[in-house]
Each structure stands twice: as structure tokens, then as C-alpha cells.
Amino acid sequence: MSLAKQYDAKSVEKKWYDYWMDHDYFSSTPDQRDPFTIVIPPPNVTGVLHMGHMLNLTIQDILIRRARTKGMNACWVPGTDHASIATEAKVVKKLREAGIKKSDLSREEFLKHAWEWKENYGGIILDQIKKLGASCDWNRTSFTMDETRSKAVTKAFIDLYNKGVLYRGKRMVNWDPEARTVLSNEEVIYKEEKGKLYHLKYFTEDKSAHLVIATTRPETLLGDTAVAIHPDDERYASFRGKKVIVPLVNRPVPVIQDSYVDIEFGTGALKVTPAHDPNDYDLGKKHQLEVIEIFEEDGSISPDGQLYIGKDRFKVRKEIVADLEEAGLLEKIEDYDHNIGRSERTNAVIEPRLSLQWYVNMKDISKKALEAVETDTVEFFPKKMKNTYRHWMANIRDWCISRQLWWGHRIPAYYVGESVYVGESKEEAYKKALVDHPELTMDQLIQDEDALDTWFSSWLWPISVFDGFENEHDINYYYPTSVLVTGWDIIFLWVARMIIAGYEWKNEFPFKHVYFTGMVRDKKRRKMSKSLGNSPDALALIENFGADGVRFGMLSCSPAGGDLLFDEKLCEQGRNFSNKIWNALRLVDGWEVDHNAVQPIENELAIDWMFSLTNQILEKVDTDFNSYKLSEALISLYSYVWTDFCSWYLEMIKPAYQTPIDPITVEKTKELFRYICTMLHPFMPFITEEVWQQVKGQESIDCILSQYPEVDVYDPQILKDVEFIKEITSGLRDLRNKNNIKPKELLHLYVQQDDVTEDLIKDPRKKALLSKMAFLADVSISSDAVENSISFIAGKSKFFIQHESEKDPKELLEEKQKELEYQRGFVASVEKKLANERFVNNAPSAVVNKEKQKLEDGMSRIKILEESIKELSAKL
RNA sequence: GAGUCAUUAGCUCAGUUGGUUUAGAGCGCUGCCUUGACAGGGCAGAGGUCACUGGUUCGAGUCCAGUAUGACUCACCA
Numbered sequence: 001m002s003l004a005k006q007y008d009a010k011s012v013e014k015k016w017y018d019y020w021m022d023h024d025y026f027s028s029t030p031d032q033r034d035p036f037t038i039v040i041p042p043p044n045v046t047g048v049l050h051m052g053h054m055l056n057l058t059i060q061d062i063l064i065r066r067a068r069t070k071g072m073n074a075c076w077v078p079g080t081d082h083a084s085i086a087t088e089a090k091v092v093k094k095l096r097e098a099g100i101k102k103s104d105l106s107r108e109e110f111l112k113h114a115w116e117w118k119e120n121y122g123g124i125i126l127d128q129i130k131k132l133g134a135s136c137d138w139n140r141t142s143f144t145m146d147e148t149r150s151k152a153v154t155k156a157f158i159d160l161y162n163k164g165v166l167y168r169g170k171r172m173v174n175w176d177p178e179a180r181t182v183l184s185n186e187e188v189i190y191k192e193e194k195g196k197l198y199h200l201k202y203f204t205e206d207k208s209a210h211l212v213i214a215t216t217r218p219e220t221l222l223g224d225t226a227v228a229i230h231p232d233d234e235r236y237a238s239f240r241g242k243k244v245i246v247p248l249v250n251r252p253v254p255v256i257q258d259s260y261v262d263i264e265f266g267t268g269a270l271k272v273t274p275a276h277d278p279n280d281y282d283l284g285k286k287h288q289l290e291v292i293e294i295f296e297e298d299g300s301i302s303p304d305g306q307l308y309i310g311k312d313r314f315k316v317r318k319e320i321v322a323d324l325e326e327a328g329l330l331e332k333i334e335d336y337d338h339n340i341g342r343s344e345r346t347n348a349v350i351e352p353r354l355s356l357q358w359y360v361n362m363k364d365i366s367k368k369a370l371e372a373v374e375t376d377t378v379e380f381f382p383k384k385m386k387n388t389y390r391h392w393m394a395n396i397r398d399w400c401i402s403r404q405l406w407w408g409h410r411i412p413a414y415y416v417g418e419s420v421y422v423g424e425s426k427e428e429a430y431k432k433a434l435v436d437h438p439e440l441t442m443d444q445l446i447q448d449e450d451a452l453d454t455w456f457s458s459w460l461w462p463i464s465v466f467d468g469f470e471n472e473h474d475i476n477y478y479y480p481t482s483v484l485v486t487g488w489d490i491i492f493l494w495v496a497r498m499i500i501a502g503y504e505w506k507n508e509f510p511f512k513h514v515y516f517t518g519m520v521r522d523k524k525r526r527k528m529s530k531s532l533g534n535s536p537d538a539l540a541l542i543e544n545f546g547a548d549g550v551r552f553g554m555l556s557c558s559p560a561g562g563d564l565l566f567d568e569k570l571c572e573q574g575r576n577f578s579n580k581i582w583n584a585l586r587l588v589d590g591w592e593v594d595h596n597a598v599q600p601i602e603n604e605l606a607i608d609w610m611f612s613l614t615n616q617i618l619e620k621v622d623t624d625f626n627s628y629k630l631s632e633a634l635i636s637l638y639s640y641v642w643t644d645f646c647s648w649y650l651e652m653i654k655p656a657y658q659t660p661i662d663p664i665t666v667e668k669t670k671e672l673f674r675y676i677c678t679m680l681h682p683f684m685p686f687i688t689e690e691v692w693q694q695v696k697g698q699e700s701i702d703c704i705l706s707q708y709p710e711v712d713v714y715d716p717q718i719l720k721d722v723e724f725i726k727e728i729t730s731g732l733r734d735l736r737n738k739n740n741i742k743p744k745e746l747l748h749l750y751v752q753q754d755d756v757t758e759d760l761i762k763d764p765r766k767k768a769l770l771s772k773m774a775f776l777a778d779v780s781i782s783s784d785a786v787e788n789s790i791s792f793i794a795g796k797s798k799f800f801i802q803h804e805s806e807k808d809p810k811e812l813l814e815e816k817q818k819e820l821e822y823q824r825g826f827v828a829s830v831e832k833k834l835a836n837e838r839f840v841n842n843a844p845s846a847v848v849n850k851e852k853q854k855l856e857d858g859m860s861r862i863k864i865l866e867e868s869i870k871e872l873s874a875k876l
Numbered sequence: 877g878a879g880u881c882a883u884u885a886g887c888u889c890a891g892u893u894g895g896u897u898u899a900g901a902g903c904g905c906u907g908c909c910u911u912g913a914c915a916g917g918g919c920a921g922a923g924g925u926c927a928c929u930g931g932u933u934c935g936a937g938u939c940c941a942g943u944a945u946g947a948c949u950c951a952c953c954a
Contacts, residue, residue: 006916190952197954215954228954262953270954279953339952387880388949395950488949523887525947556902557888563947565888569903576916587913623892632890635901647918657912730920737908737920796897822898829898839934847895847935854897861897 003589007582009546009575013686017133025704026135028075030477036067037481038076039462040136041494042144044083045118046090049128049538051520051528051554051566052487058551059517060485061134062630065682067482068135069708075478076135077465079142080122084408084454085179085187085345091117091407107406114407128539133547133685135704142465144457145409152464153409153457154424156505161413161422165361168420172278173400175353177299177313178346181404182357184453185397186493188341188350197336198321199267201329202227202244205252211239212331214266216338218324219316221246222305223294224253226272228283231257233268246271247329248320249306256287278352291354297404299351313351358411358450360399362500369393369499378499378509381628385488385516392492399497401453408451415446459497462510469505479506483513491516515628518563520554525565541571548684549575555634555683577638578687581676584646585691587654588669594660602768603665606652609722611668612714613644614675619711621679634683641676648726652769670695678706721766724756724795729774731792731799739790739806746777750789752798752864753781791868796857798864813872820865827858 020026028035038060043053060076068074091114092102102110126141142149160166173182198218203210213227224246229236236255243252253272260283261270274284275293284291294305301308301316308316324330341350370393372378373386380386402411414421414429416437423429426447433440457464462484468475480502486495495514502510520528528535541550545568552574557564617640624633653669655661673695677688681703692703699706728749736743751757760766761781771779791800805812833839833851840848 003913005914007914185950213954217954260953265953267954272954277954338954384881391879391950491949562889567888567903570888572916573902576914579916580914583914583917585913590913627892629890629892635890639901646914650913654913734920740908743909743919826898833895833935836934842934843895850895850897857897 003582003586005583005586007579007687009548009578009686010543012690013131013133013547016686016689017130019702020135020704021138023702025702026076027137027139028073030474031073033071033073035478035482036064036072036074037478038064038483038485039465039481040076040078041484041486041490042079042081042142042458042461043125044086045080045122045125045143046083046087047080047125049125049132051535051538052517053125053129054132054538054550055517055520055554055564056485056487057129057132057134058554059515059630061132061551061685062555062682063483063485064135065685065704066625066708068704069678069681069706071707074135075137075140077140077142078126078129078134078136078138079140079144079461079465080125081144081454081458082118082408084403084405084451085176085181085183087114087118088405088407089179089345110406131539131542131547133551135685140465142461144454144461148467148470149457149460149464150409151424152460152467152469153452154412155469156460156501157412157452157456158422158424159505160360165365167359167361168356169359170354170356171359171400172281172352173355173357174341175297175351175355176343176346176348177295177297177351178348179343179405180297182353182355182400182402183343183350184400184455184493187344189344190339190341192337193340195336195338195340197266197334198324199331199333200247200271200324201331202247202269202271204239205243205245209238211236211244211255211269212267213269213271214334215271216336217317219301219308219313219320220273220276220294221271221320222249222301222307223273223275223292224251224271225274225284225290225292226253226256226287228256228258228261228270228272230259230261230263230268232259233261233263236269247324247327254287254289256283256289258283258286275354276352281352281354293354295351295353299348357400358402358413358448358452360401362396362398365504366393366396366496366500368503369496372499372503372509378511379513381513381515385491385514388488389491389496393496399453401456402448402450403453404449405451408454409457411448411450411452413448415448416440416444421445455493455497458494459501460505462498462502463505475506480509481511483515484511485515485517487519488516489519513628520564520566523565523567525563528566536566536568541568545571545575546578546686548578548687549573552577552634552684555631556638557631574684577642578684580642580646581680581687581691584641584650585673585694587650588666588673589694591655591666592660593663593666595663597660597662599662599664600768601765602772603653603662605718605722605765605769606649607665607668608715609718610645610649610672612716612718613640614672614709615712615714616719618679618709622711637680637683641680645672645676648773652773667697670697674699674706675709677703678708681706722769724760725766725770725773727794728770728799731794732774732801735790735792735801739803741803744775746775747801747803749774749776749779750782750786750800750802751779753783754797754860756795757781757797791864793861793864796860798867809872809875813869813876816865816869816872820862820869823858823861823865827855827862830855830858 040060041056064074064076094117095102095113174185174188176183195216197214197216199212199214200218201210201212227244229239239255240257242255244255245252261268272280272283272289274281274289274291276295292304294302295313296302299313300310303309308319321330342348343350370390373380373389412422412424414423414426414433416433419436421429421432423432426445430442430445433445462479462481463469463475466475466478468479484495498510502508522528522534526532526534545553549571553571556570617636620636621633624636653665673691677692681688685704689703692706732749733743751761760770761779767779770776786800786802788804789800789802790805791798830851834855
């Protein structure tokens with residue numbers, strides 16, 4: 001049965017994924033082999049597959065599949081995280097669309113809806129991951145809120161609490177008024193935005209004088225409890241120790257002096273709102289100022305604000321400006337660009353807010369984690385990420401882990417008044433509480449309303465996916481894992497914390513290597529985002545170019561850590577590559593084998609050459625993998641398969657049209673195909689499995705489990721020899737091109753006599769190969785000039801054919817003269833080096849000899865060019 | 877404001893401890909090619925003062941200093 005002209009990725013990919021699954025090839029259990037383990041960076045359960053995931057997953061699959069063919073016990077654990085804010089937001093939105101308000105539901109009712117939502121949509125991304133060909137051990141699929149993972153979270157919390165690492169404190173936090181929860185610094189995005197600077201008048205109590213304060217947030221004056229000036233600022237000397245009146249609310253507040261105030265900025269006078277600005281909070285503490293909280297959780301004004309009660313902060317800003325103007329207390333408004341922090345999830349402007357939260361004291365528990373990276377115990381790729389990591393870890397702040405959400409792990413802390421009791425269950429906490437409060441009833445023990453930050457479960461991931469807090473069996477075998485593949489944007493949120501957790505609970509790092517991928521951007525270097533609409537539909541890409549094509553496209557342009565400018569063309573290139581391999585297979589598949597045919601001698605050489613080259617590539621790919629240069633490895637394989645194997649090798653051994661081929665050549669060629677399939681399999685698993693099945697011969701094993709070849713010794717001389725034959729062939733093709741000689745018209749090639757050409761002519765294998773590739777009737781050495789000839793140079797030797805040049809001799813002469821100039825420049829630079837005594841004396845002899853060889857070859861080329869020019873000039 | 881990194885062909889990038897015939901690849905571009913694996917193809921070609929200025933060295937795209945431009949991270953002053 002003949003093969004289809006074009007490769008059909010769609011049917012092939014489904015067929016083999018099902019086949020692999022049916023044979024349980026992805027699943028792993030501990031055995032005597034070395035483990036190679038990766039835990040997936042869990043995508044949000046709300047997520048759909050996007051470009052970042054595809055890059056990330058492709059890389060992980062490449063590493064896993066390669067390890068598998070190298071005989072290791074490869075285990076890739078998939079899963080998702082519960083993404084508390086994102087998921088809760090989605091559920092709230094869905095409920096709202098159905099006419100249900102979250103505030104009308106009890107916690108239990110809401111969670112029922114949330115779980116329902118998770119059951120319906122949570123598996124989507126996992127199915128999409130399968131389409132990409134990911135060879136995850138699906139039996140191990142985990143979810144941060146499933147039973148095992150939840151237990152781990154509770155255990156970790158209690159353990160830290162007992163060690164005294166957790167504490168509860170009132171702090172100024174980043175408050176998201178839309179999600180009504182606290183955010184970590186990492187979840188706030190600062191960006192320059194256009195704003196205004198409002199200049200407001202604060203009068204003294206007797207109204208005799210006023211000072212002017214510049215502020216971007218006039219509405220916060222409702223919470224002002226002081227005005228600050230610099231002690232050295234003589235402009236405000238008369239206000240020292242006095243009180244001024246806060247506009248509109250008419251509250252007298254002290255004028256305090258503090259060197260924190262920047263004399264140069266604005267008017268040099270600062271209004272102080274301790275409840276709603278981190279710096280003001282510190283000032284307030286220092287000067288023992290009153291703290292007035294004027295905002296509700298949703299950003300509206302609270303009764304303590306006195307005015308505008310219940311109105312939203314931005315509405316109030318407009319109104320208060322109008323009211324101030326009317327009262328004559330507004331001096332002027334200036335345009336002013338400043339940084340505004342917004343919630344990464346809801347885009348709401350962050351409101352600094354005082355709040356009682358749970359914190360992890362990071363100082364001590366992060367020490368080992370910093371050291372591990374400093375000493376490369378945990379190695380980062382690319383290395384430069386160490387700097388970023390060090391900077392953050394050295395200045396680490398305490399981690400606020402409580403979130404005012406329902407979807408997530410509820411904090412296992414219970415209160416009796418001010419006393420705190422933690423426990424895996426309410427019963428356990430109750431027992432502890434009874435010690436202090438013998439009269440306590442169960443109902444009087446109140447559990448914390450808040451849930452834990454999602455990262456508080458993610459940081460346990462490399463341990464919890466193996467049930468590492470409860471069960472030794474798997475964790476002892478798989479932990480520490482081999483490599484973590486993730487984006488650099490979550491180096492603090494996730495990577496650093498996992499390393500900390502690893503040392504905290506396993507006393508060992510969670511992964512040996514961390515490979516940071518770049519950001520996927522569009523051609524214009526913009527980040528791919530939903531709002532810009534510049535992100536291609538991942539599944540549509542797979543549909544159009546095949547998973548192999550997309551994997552190729554993602555990889556071929558993604559240096560570690562570097563940004564990746566995604567272009568659909570790259571996937572197209574990948575698809576075309578599949579097609580190329582497919583058609584190479586078709587060629588070989590179509591050959592008629594004559595079992596009595598003798599192998600032509602040029603095939604012998606071609607095969608020797610191709611095997612040598614294969615070993616060279618194997619070596620190169622190994623080196624690239626060791627330093628995670630995956631895209632370089634792929635590019636090497638691409639050019640090895642396309643250029644060397646298809647364009648040269650197959651042409652070398654191809655029998656004449658409708659002529660049968662000898663069995664040895666076919667067998668060797670199939671063997672080469674198998675090498676190609678195994679080497680390329682990690683990158684393009686489907687096409688390689690498909691082709692493998694056609695060429696596997698006696699091998700009963702499938703490509704996915706085929707043994708990765710070891711590098712064998714090879715003869716570099718054979719690579720040089722064939723390189724020379726290729727150079728002559730290309731030179732002659734160019735000559736044909738320029739002189740309108742048909743590509744396949746047989747020619748007689750004359751060769752200038754020297755050591756290299758003599759070797760070429762005398763070796764029948766080389767001569768035969770050259771003749772076949774260059775379409776030669778004959779090759780002969782000629783010391784005499786041949787009449788009416790045109791020539792070219794390959795290496796350092798002259799080659800020519802008897803043919804009247806069709807080119808304008810003048811043009812030809814110019815071309816040769818240009819070339820001569822180049823060669824003279826080249827020779828001059830080499831001569832300069834060799835004339836330098838210090839070079840000849842100091843440089844290693846190998847380098848000096850190389851230079852001498854360069855000089856000799858250059859001189860030889862100059863001589864040939866000079867002769868040609870002389871001949872050409874004579875004709876003019 | 878502090879720090880990190882980058883600057884090589886029209887575009888995107890390689891270039892491993894300084895020495896690989898005065899720099900490589902892919903895409904794009906130009907010319908030619910179609911019965912025979914593949915137009916999702918073949919053959920060939922053009923295209924670069926390695927950002928700039930100095931320095932170290934026998935030798936610098938590669939090391940050092942400065943300049944310019946850009947990107948990112950962290951911290952943020954009303």
C-alpha cells in the first residue's frame with residue numbers, strides 16, 4: 001500500500017496518543033531504575049490552554065520523553081491548582097448572571113456552587129494538555145484542594161504555628177476592594193497613570209493663616225489626623241506646634257515635624273492619613289496619631305468618614321473636589337503622572353488598608369533556600385536568574401497568607417476571644433481550648449473566616465503530590481525531583497517558596513534544576529493577553545499544524561529565559577518538517593529491493609559518512625541538553641534531518657529512476673531512520689512514532705520506549721572528505737546555474753593537480769560519489785589549461801569544464817577581481833599574524849599551524865584567481 | 877530611585893574557558909527549476925565596520941572601563 005502524498009497529523013496524533021495510553025506507557029511506579037521526575041506547575045483550574053502553557057508543557061514533555069528513552073523511570077505528575085481569587089471571581093460572576101448574590105449565600109452553599117463549577121470546567125485544561133501529546137502519568141493527577149493536598153496544607157499550617165513561625169498581626173495590606181480580599185505585593189501591578197495633584201488649603205484654628213498641601217487623593221482627607229512638615233523648612237516655621245483645620249470635616253489636627261517629608265516635593269507639606277497609606281501609618285505610629293478608618297471593605301466611605309458615607313471612593317473624589325472649590329479651599333489642580341497599583345486579577349485600584357492577617361515569618365525559614373541556590377545545589381537555567389533570586393531572598397518580607405475568600409483552604413485556627421487554637425479539626429482545637437477554658441462549649445469556639453493564599457498549597461506541591469506528609473513510599477523514591485520548568489514571573493510567588501518548603505519539611509531541595517522559560521510575546525513584542533486579543537487559540541493551532549508542528553514552533557525560537565516572539569509561521573515550519581520526514585519515508589518505502597543487487601561503492605561512502613555525522617549530532621544534542629539548550633538541539637536535528645539526510649544522503653544513495661536498490665543500502669537507511677526517530681521523538685513524538693512503526697524491522701519495541709543511542713567513535717576525516725565533495729558539487733551547480741547548463745546534463749570535470757584532488761580522483765568511492773552528485777561524465781586531472789573553459793574554486797583547488805561562457809566577460813572579470821580582493825585581504829591578515837614574532841612564539845603551535853595552512857590555501861586561491869583574470873583579460 | 881540583563885544580516889536569534897579559512901542559522905529577499913519522495917518542494921545567490929569610544933592581549937564579537945539606546949526586576953514621595 002502506498003503512503004499518502006501529504007502527512008496527516010490529525011489522525012496520526014489521535015491514534016498514537018490512544019495507543020500509548022492503552023499500553024500505560026506514561027504511568028510510573030517506583031522500581032530499581034533511576035527516577036526522572038517532574039511535577040507540573042499546576043495551571044489554574046479555571047484556565048484554558050494558552051501559549052505560555054504550551055511552551056512550558058512542551059519543554060517538560062521533551063525532558064520526560066528523552067529520559068524515558070534513556071532508560072530512566074520517567075514520572076511526570078499533572079494537576080491543577082484551585083486559584084482562589086480567580087475561581088471565586090468566576091463563580092461569583094456566574095452566580096450573578098443567574099441572579100444570585102454571593103452575600104445571599106452561606107459559606108456552605110457558595111462552596112457547593114464552586115465545587116460544581118470545578119467539576120464541570122476544571123478538567124478542560126487537562127484534556128487540552130493531552131492534545132499536545134503530554135506524556136503525564138494521569139493516574140497521579142492532583143488538585144490542590146483534593147483530600148490529600150488539603151491535609152498537607154493543614155499539617156503545614158499547624159506545624160509552622162507550633163514552631164512559632166506563624167503570627168497574626170494588624171498590618172497595612174494591599175486591599176482589593178472589588179474582590180474584597182488582601183493581595184500580596186506580587187499580585188499588585190504598578191503602572192504609571194495620569195492623575196491630578198490637588199492643592200488644598202489647611203487653615204490655622206484662628207483662620208489667620210493657611211498652608212497648602214498637594215495630594216493625589218483628596219478624598220482621604222476625611223481620615224487626616226495630622227499635617228507634616230520638615231523640621232528644617234523655614235517656610236512653615238510659624239506653623240510649628242500649632243494645629244490646622246482639616247477642610248470640610250473641620251477637624252483640628254496637629255502640625256507635626258518629621259524629616260521624612262521631602263521639602264522639594266509638592267508644597268513641602270504633607271497631609272497624614274494613618275489608616276490609608278503605609279508611610280502615613282508609620283508616621284502615625286511614631287507621632288502617636290489617631291487612626292481613622294474611612295473606607296469600608298468595598299471602597300465606600302464608612303460612617304467614621306463623617307461625609308459622603310456609603311459613596312464609592314472615586315465618586316467621592318469628584319464630589320469632594322467640587323465641594324472644596326466651592327468652599328474656597330482648593331488652590332489649584334495640576335496634571336500629575338504617578339504609579340498606581342492595581343490588582344492583577346480584578347484590575348481594581350489597590351487600597352492600602354489596615355487589617356488583621358496571618359503571616360509567615362520568613363526570615364529564618366528562608367536561609368537554607370537562599371544558600372541552596374547560591375551554591376548551585378539547586379541550579380538555575382539560565383544562571384542570571386540567581387541574581388534576581390538572591391535580591392528577593394536577602395530582602396525577604398513576611399508572607400501574608402490569609403485571604404478573605406471562601407474558595408480555598410479555610411484557616412485551621414479557632415478563637416475564643418483573643419485566644420487562638422489550631423488543630424486539624426475543630427474537635428482537636430476544642431480539646432486544646434478546654435485546657436484554658438474548662439467551661440467552653442463547642443459553639444463558642446469560632447473558626448477563622450478566612451482562607452489561605454493559594455500559594456500556601458502550591459509551595460507544598462513537590463511534596464504533596466507524592467503524599468509526602470503521610471506516606472514514605474513514593475516520596476522517598478521520587479523526591480527530590482529532577483527539574484522544575486516554569487516561567488520566571490513566578491520565581492518568588494512559587495519557586496522560592498517551594499525551595500523553602502522543601503527544606504522545611506523534607507530537609508532537602510525539591511528539585512535539582514530549575515529551567516525558566518521566557519514569556520511568549522507576539523511579533524511586536526507585546527505580551528500575549530486576553531485584553532489585547534493577540535493570543536492565538538492554542539487548540540486551533542494544534543488543529544492546523546498538528547501537535548508536532550506546534551511543539552516545533554514553540555521550541556525552535558525559545559532560548560531559556562529569553563522572550564519568545566511567537567509567529568504562526570514557526571508552527572507552519574514545524575508542520576512542513578513533519579511532511580518532509582514523511583516524504584523521505586515515502587521515498588524509501590517506494591523502492592523496489594533487488595536482493596541480488598550489489599551495493600554501489602558510492603553508497604558505502606555515503607553510509608559511512610551519514611553514520612559519522614549521526615554520531616557527531618548525537619554528541620552535539622547531548623551537550624545541548626546538558627545545558628538545557630533545547631531549541632539549539634532541535635535546530636541541529638532539523639538541519640541534520642532536512643539538509644544532511646534528505647537533501648544530501650538520500651540523493652547520494654537514490655537509485656536511478658525505476659531501478660531497484662540493493663538490500664544493504666536499504667537496511668542501513670532504515671537504521672538511520674530509526675536513529676532519527678529516537679533522537680527527534682522528544683520534540684515531535686507523533687510523526688516519529690508513525691515513521692518508526694514503518695521502519696522498525698525486527699525491533700518489537702515502540703518508538704516512545706526505543707533506546708536512545710550512545711555516541712560511538714567516528715572518523716572526522718570522512719566528514720571532511722564528503723564536505724569537500726559537497727563543496728565541489730555546489731560549485732558546479734552554481735556554474736551550471738550561471739551558464740544555463742541543465743542540472744542533469746553530464747559534464748566532464750577537469751581538476752587542477754594537487755594533493756587534495758589527487759586523493760579525490762584516486763579513491764574510487766569518492767570519485768564515484770562526486771560523479772553521481774555532480775552529474776559528471778568523467779573527472780580527470782589536467783595540468784594544462786583547457787580551451788574555452790570556465791572555472792570555479794573549491795577548497796584551495798581549481799575546477800573547470802569545457803564550455804563557452806555565456807556571461808559577459810567583463811562582468812565575470814569584475815566578479816573574479818572582487819573575489820581576488822577578498823582573498824588578498826584575507827591573506828594579508830594572516831600574514832600580519834604570522835609576521836608577528838610574539839604570536840609565533842607565544843601562541844600554541846596548533847594555532848600557528850592552522851594560520852600557516854590558512855595562508856597556504858589563500859595563496860593557492862590567489863594564484864588561481866590571478867590566472868583566470870589573466871585569461872579573461874586576454875580575451876577582452 | 878536601586879539593581880540585573882541586553883545591543884551581531886531586513887526580522888528573530890546562535891556564537892560554549894579569547895585562536896574553527898576576516899562571523900552562523902531560520903524566516904524574509906533575488907534568480908533558476910515541475911512527469912519520478914516532498915511547491916507544505918529542489919538548486920543557487922545577495923545581504924553584517926558584531927551599538928559607540930577607549931583599554932588589556934601576540935590575537936577581541938568574546939575580557940575590562942566609559943558612553944548611548946532598550947528591556948526587565950525591586951522599591952516608591954504626598
